[in-house]
Amino acid sequence: MVTKIELLIVLRKIAFGSECIAALTGVFFLFNYKIKGVLKWFSIFLIYIFINDIIGYNTRHWFPNSNNLIVYNISTTLTFLFLFFMYHQYIKEKTSKRFIKYFMVLYLVTLFISGFYENYLVQLQSIPFLLGAFLLMTSIIFYYAELLKSEQIQESTKDFLFWISVGLLIYYVGKMPFRIVRDYYANHNNFSTLFILNSIFTIIMNSCFIIGFLIHRKTVSDRYSR
Template identity: 30%
Template sequence: METILDILKNTYLTLYVSVFLISLIKFPLYKHTTLRLLPIILFLTMVTEYLGYFLKDIIYDIPLNKFIYNLYYLIHFSFFFYIFMKVIENDRFKKNIKIGLVVFWLIFLSDVVFTGIFENSFARTYIAGAAILIFCITLYYINILQSSLVLVIKNDLLFWVSVGLFLFYIGYIPIKIIRTWFYKPDSFFEILLVIQSSLIIIMYLFFLTGFLWMKKRS
């Protein structure tokens, strides 16, 4: 099991770097779109995960490590909420996403006050952010079906990014809940780690597909 986990971890850590570099190469094609800040998010994800992977035995219990991850949750989810709010044309959908964004920020602030941003990981913030993001992506898909974008969707970077995010968070939310509140160091937990690593790889392969297939939007 450890060998499989090592292979999967090395694969997704490689994908973090590869997709980030390709996002820079392809940047001229989407620099005028709402996704122009995506390379920054990919870079933050890469740095955060590399720190977590290589330094976990050294800094896991250091308050700064918790702070970095908790702050990353805020930036990551807020960015994608903003993206989908901007690209969706339906006013009612936009309003629903704004409500979701406010709810997410309130949960984050409650974790800051009652959980402590340096003391513990913001599991509630993460799960709320993931659930709201799934909701945003669902609204995005409905919006696509109601517009002409459905005809050129395979060349749209955001579509592939959204598919990757959707599949990852649909699969990872139950794992996050189990890891946070029902953790037991057994073989079942190792299987969850394999599934988690596989989900990351699938997500980044969709990101990669989006960058390779994308065309410049006018």
């Protein structure tokens, strides 16, 4: 019978593999298909996340006495800022765009203030992460609300950003409870269930990214075949 630890190890490998496939797929489409605007940088962003996870995972193996949490704190900050910027660029409704600007500032201010009682060298972001995740999900809701009002609603599933948003929304909806209880359960023997769920959400998110790339390819191919 497979234990939770064995299942966790397998799922982590699959999650890491899904990151690799998503990143490589993004690079392929970056050079072969017309991904417009900020979305073309999304492919490069996926490469950064993949490389960051390689560094984060191997830091303790390379440097046994070191702590890898600063690596993840930096990537978390850059991730939120990039995604806020991406939605700000693609959302057209002025009120929503203004709110997303406020979200970016609020996240950075919270990150700065929390730095006085959270040591980002040895602790993961807690309140800044939870706030950033909530504000990002709100930004995604702005995007979907605008999409529902548009004339392109029937073509929404062909939109590259639609699938990115699906993946991000599922990931952060699952990630927020995980991060709330992570510090408590990390010190107990039954922590593996939470990390298993986190790996599953990571796999789902990257699968959505890959689907988005493939649908974008079909859309572009259909456009040029007409």
